[in-house]
Amino acid sequence: MSKVKEAIICAGFGGQGVMVLGKFLANAGMMKGMYVTCMPSYGVEVRGGTAHSAVRIGSEMIADPVIVTPGTAIVMNGPSLDKFESRIASGGLLILNTSLCEHKPERGDIEVIAVPLSDEAIKLGNVKVANIVAAGIYSAKKKIFDRETLKDVVVEMAGGREELVPINIKAVDRGFDIVDQL
Amino acid sequence: MKEIKYLSTGNEACGEAAVRAGCAFYAGYPITPQNELTAYMSLRMGQEGRTFIQAESELAAINMVFGASVAGARAMTTSSSPGISLKQEGISYLAGCELPAVIVNVVRGGPGLGNISPSQSDYFQATKGGGHGDYHIIVLAPASVQEMFDFTYDAFPLADKYRIPVMVLTDGMLGQMMEPLQFDENIKPPQEIEKPWALRGASGRDARAVKSLMLGVGKGSLEEHNEKLQAKYRQIAASEVRVEMYRTDDAEQVIVAYGATSRIGRSCVDRLRGEGIKVGLVRPVTLWPFPYDEIRSLADKNASFLVVEMSAGQMVEDVRLAVQDDKRVSFYGRMGGGIPMEEDIMSRL
Amino acid sequence: MKEFKKPISMKDVPTHYCPGCGHGLIHRIICEVIDELGIREKTVAVAPVGCAVLAYDYWDFDTTEAAHGRTPAVATGIKRVLPDRLVFTYQGDGDLAAIGTSEIIHTGNRAENISVIFVNNGVYGMTGGQMAPTTLLGQKTATTPFTRRPAEDGFPFKIMEMMAVLPGVTYLERTSVCSPKEVFNTARAIKRSFETQLENKGFSMVEVLSPCPTYWGMTPLKAMKRIEEVVVKEYPLGVIKG
């Protein structure tokens, strides 16, 4: 396995599933036999309206689960862009939900994939799967996990709500398709 | 054996370990950042038909645990720093009455309400007694979600064996973070030992009391009781020290760090070794008893020490005691919830 | 033919209590009830901090000792682990109505199936006769040298009346030990409290008005008279709930 050292921040409003997204990506990493950590923001920050989770995925043991400078930021709303854009590592990746962010990112030294994720999710039938579309985009872009791994994670995380599996699988596919069409 | 593996928070790993270790009684009170643990116990203890009580205060919770322990049950309470301060009264009584109990402190920043970020500023409180009187409790310091499980599981038989409170000293980061957790699905609780001292009704034997008030002189005096406690502590110190020595054999400089901070220390060691610098890590796993001998043996080989903590410098005092040469012990700490960064540690080596 | 003698649940040792202290009486009453119910071997008691801290030296059944005021919390732990045992706390007014107010209220509110024997003598005895929450207005104590005055010290604390509103509380009664009749009445109430528990009917509590001749500064006989004539006016006897 080539050396992997991913540092991802998933940020958005509470209710947009950024905690689930973090756990989703960490689960995918675990399934691939990698070291993973996932650190939710908690306490005061959660009550402030924006929430985030920090995910590390690596081929070596992970020291610090806290991420100051993410290699990737998956940003689901405008306030989170304000908060995290400046922290993304130079040369890093920003996946931005333009459905809920009116302004454009300013950095010129990062790669930006700007997609109306919420609208994509609505088209699939449930606004709540915007996070999983983002997971598909991230995975397709970084080529760390394939579609099948993500679909396995969907099933794994369904936890008794099996009726949600098909739409989440469609969301994974949609994410991969979006990257194919870039 | 059937291994199961899933992504778990440290708090939930701790709770699951308690359930698997046969914890029959849990009492807790909400406080961040350990709330998931109390909530998890409410679910799991209920599923297992065991006792969960959300107490009216931390004082009540620790004393409920006292009662359950008097009655012979494996019992646990969990909290975070301000709540643990309140529990100190009960911990002193548990120690005085020689009752086993497991206490988890998911440490947050202090003093006072401080903040809810990870911290290691309760080291003194945990290792030097915490409450009133001459006593120690065993303190285990996990550094991963897996160890949150493993050490909590180990804490119950340790507590039973020595009739002593055992604390799992962790922090908000380890409690909140998720990592893979793996254990045998059919894991059995550690062997329950006889508790001939428990109070279950004086049936077929003389009545007895479990107490810490020792007003007598001579036999049954407080001095005699304390001698007995101290002898027990010496025995624990001689046989229960746990420490991880990482790349220390030829180390000229040694990072000493425990818990979450030790993870950063280990990463620094690997990076500096890559540059040919002879650095190692000592990670005390038991904070009490403290691995004085292991650190002294490195000091005898002329190593110098950098102690890294999320505090103003607490464990560093134990390292100085071990090294007995202050000039060779330096310290780096963060105190506001910031986790020491690798660059900041490496710049000091 | 019946003999009058010491109950078997009581150890054959003299107590450390002052002459005329109500604790000795109430200890004995409890032991008589335990003998009568035949439950000595399945009883686990919790002693408080206060004059009665040494109760385990006098009771011949299993007893532990709680930190000050935490007595009902310790009893909760024991009862939940051993639901078929008789578990009771024995608490003074400092232990129960001052430092342990939170524990007693919440234990009652949880409907813990335990019995509480609450000894109200209106002062802190062990520490030297300071004001208790239950001290009467106008009463002089070590810490109310000008007597208890509402503006400075608040009012006598009627914990039973407060507990009565809690749905988890099954049975509350206030008795005294100021005369043979009242002693019998106290025994009846404690028996009812224990039976309430043995029948799994929930939390019950008996408040016993008791004399502290030493810190009331009067003879044991006068102290009993004071209960009969003065104290009961503030703390009326009888069933408060159940």
Add this chain to the structure above:
Amino acid sequence: MTVKNIRLIIDKERCKGCLLCIEACPRGVLSVAKGINRKGLKHVEVKHPEKCTGCGMCIVMCPDCAIEIEKES
């Protein structure tokens, strides 16, 4: 049934002299002893055993389990 041989026994070493028993006795059986016990306390003694009916009121009020009654029928 008649009661004979009522024996009222006071353990004077246990008696602390609170005198609650004297007050409780309806027939004036008890009184304060002239001497003191080994603790230096005035204690109660049986002054008029012939008046005792074995009603036990003294025992009911004794905080120190210092009184016992034996009866033979």
